[in-house]
Amino acid sequence: MAGLHGSDVPAASGLQTVRDPYSGAEVYVAPAIQPDWAVLHVHEADALGNARIYGSVFWDRLMSRAARGVILTAERIVPTAALARQPELTVIPALFVRAVVAAPGGAWPCSCAPDYTLERAGVEAYLAACADPAALAAYLDAQDRALRAAPAPASGSAAW
């Protein structure tokens, strides 16, 4: 990795250096990070696990390759043929994916741009519920009921 020199992070994390055989420089190296699972929310997935993400991908592409298995939650389940028409838009190929969950509104109260944006009041309600296990359980039950009653957030709607 480039950088890290002068930081306490390598010592605290147990990172080691090796000598770059080409430049002779001492460089930090990290062992591969391989999570058991990456749970990634996507806009569209087919039943096999091929997935599109519209807008910024952040770390999702990298995490899909790093984890032993990927669980997708998707705003919409679409036919494979719809993805095959423009395969270059498929960010996550099915071969990494072990499960696909239809979860419209699944990123709420966080954002799933361009479908819907972050809802600050919703984040605050979640954080308040997190203070107490019983409150969190009640919060999750209420959200579950609400999602089942009205699964798809309207685009850009303040309600979501």
Add this chain to the structure above:
Amino acid sequence: MVTAPAAYGPAELMAVAMARLLRDGEVVFQGVNSPLPMVAIALARRLHAPHLTYVNIAGGVDPTPRYLPDSTTDAELAHGSASLFNNEDFYDLCARGGIDTAFLGAVQIDAQGRTNVSAIGDHAHPKVRLPGGGGAAMIMPTARRVILWRAQHSPRVFVERLDFVTAAGNVDRVVTPLCVFQRRAGRLQVEAVFPTSSAAEIVARTGFPLDAARPWPALAPPTPDELAALAAVDPRGVRHQEFRDG
């Protein structure tokens, strides 16, 4: 002499001072939790640096946001962008020397311009666990130039000794509500005192010794053009957010 009341406070001074540090044509990065850099970049693009390349953590590359959002990871910061950067793209670009100026935040800053964003107290058993560097340990030595900012200026922020060194490297300037520090010969020195502050106040609120050579230069007050441009790019007042959040 009677002067008109100043139409600016610390938020405007910081945004203007940070914008003035940016140069036309350079590649500038803004990361998470960075409202003041976001505002400063928008201001510089509008004023003297229209050809600055603006790369942000929301994936935008020279985006044209319709407004400046509360969150600096908001998708609005990719609006109008003709391409998108994944997070690994940014780190790769920085590692190969392609970022001219990066803005990095800090909880503690020492006289060498090193930062702590990791922990208050012992790292293994901290009094307060902080968010972590988010890559600052890689960015600070590899970006060609780093500008730090902090909306609080106190001896708890500007410390003699960091509890933990999260990142060290190419810090050039530090912008606070009182002044602009410049790093010279490896140590932060006062480059410009804000019109609303004084040398005595800066000394009293800085936890490490400062260069005795006085007087320190004063920051040229924000011009009417700068203040008008600032109001135009940030009508929602996002520049005040870091002061509100304490």
